Amino acid sequence: MLFSQEEYDARLAGVRERLAKQGLSALLVTDPANIYYLTGYNAWSFYTPQVVFVPADGPMLLFARAMDADGAFRTTWLPKECIVGYPERYVHRPHLHPFDWVAFALRERYLVAAAAKGCVGLEMDSHFFSPKAYRSLVNAIPEWTLVDSFELVNWVRAVKSPAEIQLMRSAAQVCQAAMEAAVDTIDVGVRQCDAAAAISQAQIRGTDEIGGDYPAIVPLLPTGEASDTPHLTWNEDRFEAGQSVVVELAGAYRRYHTPLARTLTLGRRPARLAKLADAVAEGLDAVLDHVQPGVPVRELARTWNWTLARYGLEKPSRVGYSIGIGYPPDWGERTISIRSEDESVLAENMTFHVIGGMWMDNYGYELSESIRVTADGVETFTSFPRELIQKGG
Structure with missing residues (x-):
């Protein structure tokens, strides 16, 4: 790992502290810089949708295209069970979006209900979060109240180690x-x-x-x-x-x-x-x-x-x-x-x-x-x- 596990733990703790202050029960991270900051994942794969689910408690999950998820363990510290690949059939389809699949994967893991107790933060101004991605989440998880996280992880990054x-x-x-x-x-x-x-x-x-x-x-x-x-x-x-x-x-x-x-x-x-x-x-x-x-x-x-x-x-x-x-x-x-x-x-x-x-x-x-x-x-x-x-x- 590029940084110690203690440093990655401190980064996650800083994010969760801001989650609580902003009244959020979970966060969806799509900015590749923020994904890298939290998980160490580093590849030229951000041209297709990828996201890290950060719950208020419990492990983070990295969702990426299957061909990228298969090798993500080479840069990220996350255990393999926390790296999930969505199928190739969801890539560049006019009537499907990878977040349709991600939403169902979160529901299968019983992670939707817990996050519904508060608001779920989205990186609304991320270069790599599209209107179609937002629509997919709204339609697939109607019980979530989705709100802007206002660059939550970015602000945690402001002071460097x-x-x-x-x-x-x-x-x-x-x-x-x-x-x-x-x-x-x-x-x-x-x-x-x-x-x-x-x-x-x-x-x-x-x-x-x-x-x-x-x-x-x-x-x-x-x-x-x-x-x-x-x-x-x-x-x-x-x-x-x-x-x-x-x-x-x-x-x-x-x-x-x-x-x-x-x-x-x-x-x-x-x-x-x-x-x-x-x-x-x-x-x-x-x-x-x-x-x-x-x-x-x-x-x-x-x-x-x-x-x-x-x-x-x-x-x-x-x-x-x-x-x-x-x-x-x-x-x-x-x-x-x-x-x-x-x-x-x-x-x-x-x-x-x-x-x-x-x-x-x-x-x-x-x-x-x-x-x-x-x-x-x-x-x-x-x-x-x-x-x-x-x-x-």
Whole structure:
């Protein structure tokens, strides 16, 4: 097992504590990151329905496609009798859904009635929980009151264990290697796709000591005038002199992620980009200096906003978010966001991707760090130079 049985037991206990506080008698977990967190199950099988049933008492049950369930014991700590495969005939059928079968399997095990004593939580905002899955459960188990769990497991994941922090430090080494590959490869005349290939190779190869995992998000490479918007990938165009290139990527190790963003300029730095880089660097430094247990997250956002205001700038989007385990299509935990409306309070061993991303008219700039809240401040997972990177000129 990747973690000790004691750690997995503590995770389940944390989930059940929140179950009780939210008045839930059971929980259905469909987010692959949450399934991994609770059971250790790790495979590219989330494109078909899979779910972990977490009762208020008793063992958890993992339901997956039969061909995946047969080998699930190779990564999960669950005993084989708690891994249940649904038949192949339920896969991709217009009038059937695997949760029709799962519902009957739960009823056969006398688990429906016990959970009917309270509300049953669902991960309503999970990327891998469909309206058809919901309809199947409603129709098959009418005695259940199904409610949104409001990212219950995600919130339990917010504070990392020492073992998880160590995995994120390993992911950071992969991240550092991938960003070095990006800076080494991106240059005038190089195709964007070749730069993406070099980054991807570095992400998977990792270092001589640590092999990389596949990241939840592909390398992002907004280039030239298109750098005024985030989340663009790449094409076969060649980088041109005078262009700026935003690079956002992550290192992944055993599904734990540490993202990083940097901006390159191919040639002399345009004055407007240099000014923006100065503002973002000062703002990011100010935010990191303010990180400490007990500090409200909204205070970090205010620190960032006040710094930008001195430069006559503003950033309407959030400044960062909680990170840890990641599966496609996202490496964020979908819980804490660093913005003025967030009521969360920092605690030791929370981990964040803090993003100084500014998207202007026909140009943009990104500078980010993945961090851990320490007992008295902040740890940055990588040590990549925190600056606008110039190549040529």
